[in-house]
Amino acid sequence: MDTPLEIVFHNMPSSPTLEGDIRKRVGKLDRLYEHLIGCRVSVEQLHRRHQTGNLYDVHIDMRVPGNEIAVSHEPHHAEKFTDPDAGIALRNAFKAAERRLLDFKRKQRGEVKLHDAPFAGQVSQLYPNEDHGFILTHEGTQLYFHRNSLMQRDFDELQVGDRVHFVETVGDTGPIASKVWRSEGAPG
Secondary structure, three states, rough: OOOEEEEEEOOOOOOHHHHHHHHHHHHHHHHHHOOOOEEEEEEEEEEOOOOOOOOOEEEEEEOOOOOOOEEEEOOOHHHHHHHOOOHHHOOOOOOOOHHHHHHHHHHHHHHHHHOOOOOEEEEEEEHHHHEEEEEEEEOOOEEEEEEHHOOOHHHHHHOOEEEEEEEEEEEEOOOEEEEEOOOOOOOO
16 A cells, blocks of 8 residues: 555544454555555544443544545434444444545546435434535435535425435535435435
8 A cells, every 4th residue: 555644543542453454455455446545534432321331522634636535424313322333433444545535536527416315314413504414324424414405395394303304525624415315204
C-alpha cells in the first residue's frame, strides 16, 4: 500500500487488531482507486455502557486528486440496543467508503448514469431553525439534506423516523441527499 494512512483513536486505547483491520481495508481502497493520495481513519468510542457495551463512531477521509471524500458511520437507534462492536462499525464504514470511491471513479471516467437510482433511508435528525436534517442510510451512514431538497412535502411536515427515498450526490463537503421524498405508506 502506497497511500499515506493516519489512524486515530478517540476516547479509547489504540488496538493492534483494529489497526491491522484498518490497514487491510485501506489497502483494498488503494486497489479500487489507484490515485488515492491519503486516508485518515478516526475511531471514537462514544459511550461507556456497562449493560450493552460501547458505541463506536467511525470517520474515513479519503484524499484524491482535487477532492476529498468523507464517510461517516454513526450508530443509529437500532444499534444502540445491540451488542456494538468496533469491528462491525469499521466494516460498515468501509463498505460505504468503497461505494463512494467507486462512484467517484465512475464519475471521473464519465460513466455516470443519466438517472441516479433512488435509495431508501429514514430521517434521523431535523434542525428546522437551520433548514436542514440528516438521513440514516441502510448502510448506517448519515447524509445531509437541505430544506430545498424536498420534492413533495413541506420540510416542517417531516418527522424524525419518517421513511424517505433520496438521490445521493457529491456536494462541496462530501456526499449529500440532493432530492428527498417520503416513502409511500410512511407515517404522517
